[in-house]
Amino acid sequence: MDINLDTGKLIVFVVGLLLFLVVETLFPARSWQNSRLKRMSFHAGVAVLNTVTIRIIAYVPFLLWVVYVEEEGWGLSRWFGFIGWTEIILSIVVLDFFDYIWHRANHRVRILWRFHKAHHSDTEMDVTTALRFHPTELLVSSLMKALWVLIWGPTVVAWFLFEGLISLCAQFHHSNIDFPNWIERWLSWIIVTPRFHTSHHAVDRRYGDANFSTILSIWDRLFGTYSQLDKEGATTHAKDALGLPESRQLAFSPIAWLVEPFRTRNLELANERAVKATPEAGESS
Ligand SMILES: [Zn+2]
Numbered sequence: 559m560d561i562n563l564d565t566g567k568l569i570v571f572v573v574g575l576l577l578f579l580v581v582e583t584l585f586p587a588r589s590w591q592n593s594r595l596k597r598m599s600f601h602a603g604v605a606v607l608n609t610v611t612i613r614i615i616a617y618v619p620f621l622l623w624v625v626y627v628e629e630e631g632w633g634l635s636r637w638f639g640f641i642g643w644t645e646i647i648l649s650i651v652v653l654d655f656f657d658y659i660w661h662r663a664n665h666r667v668r669i670l671w672r673f674h675k676a677h678h679s680d681t682e683m684d685v686t687t688a689l690r691f692h693p694t695e696l697l698v699s700s701l702m703k704a705l706w707v708l709i710w711g712p713t714v715v716a717w718f719l720f721e722g723l724i725s726l727c728a729q730f731h732h733s734n735i736d737f738p739n740w741i742e743r744w745l746s747w748i749i750v751t752p753r754f755h756t757s758h759h760a761v762d763r764r765y766g767d768a769n770f771s772t773i774l775s776i777w778d779r780l781f782g783t784y785s786q787l788d789k790e791g792a793t794t795h796a797k798d799a800l801g802l803p804e805s806r807q808l809a810f811s812p813i814a815w816l817v818e819p820f821r822t823r824n825l826e827l828a829n830e831r832a833v834k835a836t837p838e839a840g841e842s843s
Pocket residue numbers: 661665674678758
């Protein structure tokens with residue numbers, strides 16, 4: 559059963575990736591500024607590294623945890639007695655809400671932002687951006703997801719459907735496509751669209767520090783973090799419109815990308831020490 563669900567999740571991932579890759583190639587919203595081959599190979603390398611890391615360290619214990627929590631009947635969903643499709647739909651909505659809070663925390667808490675920055679350092683946005691996550695962020699997320707499972711208690715089936723859906727939605731809203739205004743208007747009321755998420759990746763902070771939702775877009779509207787980008791903004795070909803303002807030349811340098819979160823920390827610690835040491839330095843001078 560679990561093996562079938564796991565295979566199903568993999569099929570959804572591969573089909574989604576190929577589908578959005580074809581669609582964005584045929585109907586790109588923005589022209590690419592850098593070599594697509596370079597982007598694809600870098601992000602494929604990140605995906606392989608992350609898959610191996612997660613499979614070795616977190617995957618089996620996490621799966622056993624989901625099964626154990628279900629067998630023990632822990633979590634709000636079990637206590638309320640939700641079953642069948644009611645349980646599956648409610649689990650997806652509640653877990654998507656937890657994901658919204660967690661994504662927001664990744665932007666607000668400095669230590670988490672150091673790692674989440676690795677995703678936002680992409681200088682453009684297409685379906686391969688959905689693969690770009692620092693392995694440390696994914697490991698910390700696994701711990702957080704174990705807590706969500708304990709709190710809500712989704713069934714194993716609901717958990718796999720949520721994971722499959724979140725991967726598909728992430729591929730969709732990172733892809734380099736844009737809908738006509740009338741489709742965008744009604745679609746973005748329900749789910750996170752590429753234009754909705756482009757706002758989240760904008761360098762311009764008037765737009766970028768918003769739109770944290772992953773599947774349903776209601777969370778941003780409900781908690782006041784919604785920011786609207788017009789068609790021109792979402793399809794702008796202006797150089798450096800997406801990503802982070804700093805270190806853009808290192809965005810596709812594997813070693814720099816991997817060590818950046820740790821290096822920044824060291825620099826900050828060094829700065830803190832320097833500040834503390836200042837009075838003594840003042841006395842001696
Ligand atoms: Zn983000």
